[in-house]
Amino acid sequence: xxxxxxxxxxxxDILEKAARLFLERGYKxxxxxxxxxxxxxxxxxxxxxxxxxxxxxxxLCHECADRFNAAMDAILASAADxxxxxxxxxxxFHIDTAFEDPMSGTVFSDEWKNLPEDKKVSYLEKKxxxxxxxxxxxxxxxxxxxxxxxxxxxxxxxxxSSVRWLHHSKKKYTAEEKTAIKKEILDMLTxxxxxx
Amino acid sequence: xxxxxxxxxxxxDILEKAARLFLERGYKxxxxxxxxxxxxxxxxxxxxxxxxxxxxxxxLCHECADRFNAAMDAILASAADxxxxxxxxxxxFHIDTAFEDPMSGTVFSDEWKNLPEDKKVSYLEKKxxxxxxxxxxxxxxxxxxxxxxxxxxxxxxxxxSSVRWLHHSKKKYTAEEKTAIKKEILDMLTxxxxxx
DNA sequence: GCTCATGCCTAACGAATGTTCGTGCGGCAA
DNA sequence: TTGCCGCACGAACATTCGTTAGGCATGAGC
Numbered sequence: 001x002x003x004x005x006x007x008x009x010x011x012x013d014i015l016e017k018a019a020r021l022f023l024e025r026g027y028k029x030x031x032x033x034x035x036x037x038x039x040x041x042x043x044x045x046x047x048x049x050x051x052x053x054x055x056x057x058x059x060l061c062h063e064c065a066d067r068f069n070a071a072m073d074a075i076l077a078s079a080a081d082x083x084x085x086x087x088x089x090x091x092x093f094h095i096d097t098a099f100e101d102p103m104s105g106t107v108f109s110d111e112w113k114n115l116p117e118d119k120k121v122s123y124l125e126k127k128x129x130x131x132x133x134x135x136x137x138x139x140x141x142x143x144x145x146x147x148x149x150x151x152x153x154x155x156x157x158x159x160x161s162s163v164r165w166l167h168h169s170k171k172k173y174t175a176e177e178k179t180a181i182k183k184e185i186l187d188m189l190t191x192x193x194x195x196x
Numbered sequence: 197x198x199x200x201x202x203x204x205x206x207x208x209d210i211l212e213k214a215a216r217l218f219l220e221r222g223y224k225x226x227x228x229x230x231x232x233x234x235x236x237x238x239x240x241x242x243x244x245x246x247x248x249x250x251x252x253x254x255x256l257c258h259e260c261a262d263r264f265n266a267a268m269d270a271i272l273a274s275a276a277d278x279x280x281x282x283x284x285x286x287x288x289f290h291i292d293t294a295f296e297d298p299m300s301g302t303v304f305s306d307e308w309k310n311l312p313e314d315k316k317v318s319y320l321e322k323k324x325x326x327x328x329x330x331x332x333x334x335x336x337x338x339x340x341x342x343x344x345x346x347x348x349x350x351x352x353x354x355x356x357s358s359v360r361w362l363h364h365s366k367k368k369y370t371a372e373e374k375t376a377i378k379k380e381i382l383d384m385l386t387x388x389x390x391x392x
Numbered sequence: 393g394c395t396c397a398t399g400c401c402t403a404a405c406g407a408a409t410g411t412t413c414g415t416g417c418g419g420c421a422a
Numbered sequence: 423t424t425g426c427c428g429c430a431c432g433a434a435c436a437t438t439c440g441t442t443a444g445g446c447a448t449g450a451g452c
Contacts, residue, residue: 025309026222026224028222028224028225029310031438032439032440032441033438033439033440041399041400041401042400042402043440043441044400044401044443045399045400045401047440047441047442048398048399048400049399052440052441053439053440053441054440084390087389109361110306113221113222114225145391146390146391147389147391148383148387148388148390148391150383150384151376151380154377154380154381154384155380155384155389157361157362158359158361158381158384158385159358160361161357161358161361162354162357162358163354164357164360165305165353165354165356169353180347181347181350184346184347184350185350187346188346188350188351188354188388189354189389190388190389190390191388191389191390192344192384192385192386192387192388193283193344193385193386193387193388194342194343194386195341195342195343195344204428206429227408227409228409228410228411229408229409229410237429237430237431238430238432239410239411240412240430240431240433241429241430241431243410243412244429244430245429248411249409249410
């Protein structure tokens with residue numbers, strides 16, 4: 001999945017197992033012993049790799065926020081895109097992430113609440129930064145008359161939320177199914193439900 | 197004296213406080229002592245009203261599922277509606293609920309996972325029942341050529357998810373703001389983002 | 393061959409959790 | 423009055439939680 005490749009394999013392993021458990025049961029419902037068992041070691045051995053359970057969540061949260069921001073920056077910087085294709089690519093990124101790395105979406109919208117207060121602040125800064133870029137992009141599109149005018153924040157939140165169900169979807173999809181789902185959601189968000 | 201809604205006032209009070217805490221912190225992060233403190237009693241006194249913490253969640257979950265199903269049934273049964281206005285009213289119900297009773301949405305999509313296995317089954321049955329009615333309605337609209345054809349389940353999940361952010365929104369809105377937000381989300385979902 | 397860090401173990405810790413117990417108090421029915 | 427019942431209490435319970443301490447094995451570098 002995503003943990004940096006500079007990490008020791010065991011550490012990476014723990015992060016992956018923790019991420020999956022946090023996704024399935026939530027942070028609070030996942031005990032240190034659960035993570036250790038999934039990794040195949042004892043609970044106390046975790047502390048050879050991480051100073052605390054919260055530090056695992058912290059690492060996952062910030063890594064995820066950084067990945068979202070990096071993707072957004074890349075899309076915004078790409079000269080190959082006009083504004084309209086930019087928003088499509090942002091949405092595609094959200095959908096792809098939901099498929100390939102479902103933990104990210106959960107972290108991004110839910111589990112960060114379990115961070116200790118100080119770590120929460122710095123995470124929320126990254127999150128707000130991402131959302132600002134998102135809604136600024138929407139506002140620019142409104143100004144150019146490319147999308148329906150309105151409150152960019154409302155539209156942004158609605159767009160981000162709308163793919164949330166994918167994260168928790170247990171079903172395994174084939175590549176073709178993923179493409180089909182992606183297209184359907186994308187069409188729905190851009191063109192709407194109704195036939196005019 | 198409270199206008200008795202079936203439940204004793206203290207019991208109703210506990211349920212309300214618990215619902216709010218479950219919404220804000222999540223079920224697992226809310227202790228029995230938290231609920232008791234919010235109600236103004238001791239933890240042990242809770243057990244004069246409920247046999248367990250889980251039973252509080254169970255009651256909230258099933259009550260919520262029943263409310264969603266009742267609303268859906270009312271909309272489907274109403275002769276005053278055509279199919280197209282039905283889907284609008286379903287979406288409006290979701291948005292209204294997110295404003296007026298934010299706990300419901302959280303329960304509906306998240307916190308039910310904390311139910312014990314046997315209670316989970318009966319809850320999921322109600323939820324599946326609701327979702328079936330929802331996607332059947334969408335399928336009917338597709339057949340009549342009123343909405344874009346596709347997978348009703350994908351569309352249903354996307355629609356339901358898209359208002360999830362409202363539940364956790366801390367801001368309190370005026371009635372006018374609520375109406376405006378509702379209209380913007382509704383337009384966005386039905387007409388899409390793009391200007392054709 | 394010695395050192396030393398690494399990674400894992402067993403054992404145990406204090407704190408917090410959900411819950412039970414015994415009790416007391418006030419109101420209502422007999 | 424008597425007795426019961428609903429509701430509340432403080433104390434204590436067993437369990438689980440995150441975490442720490444101390445020790446043992448391994449293997450790389452001198």
